Amino acid sequence: MADTDIKKGLAGVVADVTAISKVNPDTNSLLYRGYPVQELAATQPFDAVAYLLWHGELPTDEQLAAQRAEGRQYRALAPEVKTAIDQLPLDCHPMDELRTAVSAIGAIDLAGKGSVLDAVGTVEENRARSLHLFAALPSIVAYGQRRRQHLEPIAPREELDYSSNFLWMTFGEEPDPVVVDAFNRSMILYAEHSFNASTFTARVITSTLSDLYSAVVGAIGALKGPLHGGANEAVLHIFDEIGSADNVVPWLDDALASKRKIMGFGHRVYKRGDSRVPTMKAALDTLIDFYDRPDVLDLYSTLEAEFVGRKGIYPNLDYPSGPAYNLMGFDTLTFTPLFVAARITGWTAHILEQQASNALIRPLSAYDGPDERHINGYRPDTEAIAIAERPEEAAD
Ligand SMILES: CC(C)(COP(=O)(O)OP(=O)(O)OC[C@H]1O[C@@H](n2cnc3c(N)ncnc32)[C@H](O)[C@@H]1OP(=O)(O)O)[C@@H](O)C(=O)NCCC(=O)NCCS
Structure with a gap:
């Protein structure tokens, strides 16, 4: 292959x-x-x-x-x-x-x-x-x-x-x-x-x-x-580490210099933004108003603007949902x-x-380990050889 x-x-x-x-x-x-x-x-x-x-x-x-x-x-x-x-x-x-x-x-x-x-x-x-x-x-x-x-x-x-x-x-x-x-x-x-x-x-x-x-x-x-x-939990750890909007730039400088992944950003499928984020961000905004926590919005928006500006990688759903669950008291x-x-x-x-509509999911793999080799002094027994020659009888 x-x-x-x-x-x-x-x-x-x-x-x-x-x-x-x-x-x-x-x-x-x-x-x-x-x-x-x-x-x-x-x-x-x-x-x-x-x-x-x-x-x-x-x-x-x-x-x-x-x-x-x-x-x-x-x-x-x-x-x-x-x-x-x-x-x-x-x-x-x-x-x-x-x-x-x-x-x-x-x-x-x-x-x-x-x-x-x-x-x-x-x-x-x-x-x-x-x-x-x-x-x-x-x-x-x-x-x-x-x-x-x-x-x-x-x-x-x-x-x-x-x-x-x-x-x-x-x-x-x-x-x-x-x-x-x-x-x-x-x-x-x-x-x-x-x-x-x-x-x-x-x-x-x-x-x-x-x-x-x-x-x-x-x-x-x-x-x-x-x-x-686990990323929604990780977003809150990041927010806790940063503390407030003033610290975003030095924190991000350090994080990117040490090649850290910024949790809550990026997606395997969406490369230009996660379709769920605007709806969750609107829900987060209602909670920020309800609990009167403009500081959360400040930190959220500053980190988003800085990270998107530097890397062109957009927030995923975990980014707004983490702070929303935190405000609710979870x-x-x-x-x-x-x-x-x-x-x-x-x-x-x-x-x-x-x-x-079932079919057993069982992909193949390409092997890149050592070529066939043998234990010093081992004498093959005839039963094992027989099974090796009939591989369909060996369990997966
Ligand atoms: C979700 C995720 C695993 C998608 O991964 P992926 O499709 O394999 O994307 P890649 O890892 O190939 O990313 C491409 C590049 O962007 C970088 N990148 C992607 N997401 C990043 C992030 N959140 N922070 C920093 N860099 C990121 C990668 O390091 C990679 O850079 P490189 O080309 O210099 O190596 C990845 O974006 C990520 O780890 N995000 C943080 C965790 C997260 O929020 N997960 C929830 C997903 S809903």
């Missing part, structure tokens, strides 16, 4: 078709099932967008009411899930906590399934599992933040919508509509983004006919990395779990799509 045939990082490789979302880097646009994401963020509650991603169409009032009634039964965490979380060290990363909790939910739900084949599930079972995780994740995220802050957990409230209940369980106060609206928009913007690394991970795991929970656990692991979901470590709570919709939609 020629080196030119290898697409490092699978850059530019079209791996399959999807009907879930369309990213167009030329027009900087993002469509979920045909709808521009900005339009959905301006008009829809997050759970209606979840329905759209799973079913292909926006729900009628009756369909949304039925989904809400079913989802609310999953909001409260099972005692075993709380115990699994409580046994983890208080200073473990909340993404590790989330991964463990989802794994526990899966183990409980799939208990009694005799073989791995029985765990795969029908389309209906997997839709129900998707809704289960969608409804339970806010409880896990809120439980984790309160646990780290040595606060009592707060039970979910049935009558509250998704975003209000999420904020209620985290902070124990009825949230202001400005905050609910900004939060709802952020969830919609983070919901789906075609074959990004975590979604692709979920699809790879699904392609082996493993179960939905295993695919989501793997996706959480992929999202944890700072080149993917601790920095909770930012990537918030991304999980949103992206569970896209991941599970892709898992359903992969199951409906």
Whole structure:
């Protein structure tokens, strides 16, 4: 295989078709099932967008009411899930906590399934599992933040919508509509983004006919990395390091001289700006007004102008969402779990799509290790030689 045939990082490789979302880097646009994401963020509650991603169409009032009634039964965490979380060290990363909790939910739900084949599930079972995780994740995220802050957990409230209940369980106060609206928009913007690394991970795991929970656990692991979901957390660390707008120029001089990546900027697909940023920046602006924090805007705009001016690399969604979550009161470590709570919709939609049209995902590699060699004094046994001559019998 020629080196030119290898697409490092699978850059530019079209791996399959999807009907879930369309990213167009030329027009900087993002469509979920045909709808521009900005339009959905301006008009829809997050759970209606979840329905759209799973079913292909926006729900009628009756369909949304039925989904809400079913989802609310999953909001409260099972005692075993709380115990699994409580046994983890208080200073473990909340993404590790989330991964463990989802794994526990899966183990409980799939208990009694005799073989791995029985765990795969029908389309209906997997839709129900998707809704289960969608409804339970806010409880896990809120439980984790309160646990780290040595606060009592707060039970979910049935009558509250998704975003209000999420904020209620985290902070124990009825949230202001400005905050609910900004939060709802952020969830919609983070919901789906075609074959990004975590979604692709979920699809790879699904392609082996493993179960939905295993695919989501793997996706959480992929999202944890700072080149993917971990960037929103990293943006706040950068803001903390810089301190105020006055320090941007010397800080950036140092950072670029030491070849640091500036978190929250750049994107594998969008090279001329991330289509989601203007909507999230508008939501951040409403929060800056609401909390009266012009200093945040100052730092945000100064760093953006300096970095874009020098490198021509534009902010991605993590740049405005990091400070927005900080203003709402989420601790920095909770930012990537918030991304999980949103992206569970896209991941599970892709898992359903992969199951409906499956092919095992198994690429090839070009070998550039040592040529064949042998251990001094080793006498080959005839069985090993026989298998080497029948490679189809060796396990992958
Ligand atoms: C997202 C990201 C991994 C995309 O990577 P990519 O498509 O592989 O782009 P590249 O790494 O090839 O970038 C091309 C050039 O721009 C530079 N660059 C890209 N993003 C940069 C950033 N955020 N800060 C500094 N330099 C950056 C690279 O160092 C590279 O420079 P070089 O050609 O001198 O080596 C990358 O932009 C990044 O690491 N961003 C910061 C993390 C982040 O915000 N992730 C969230 C993504 S939604």
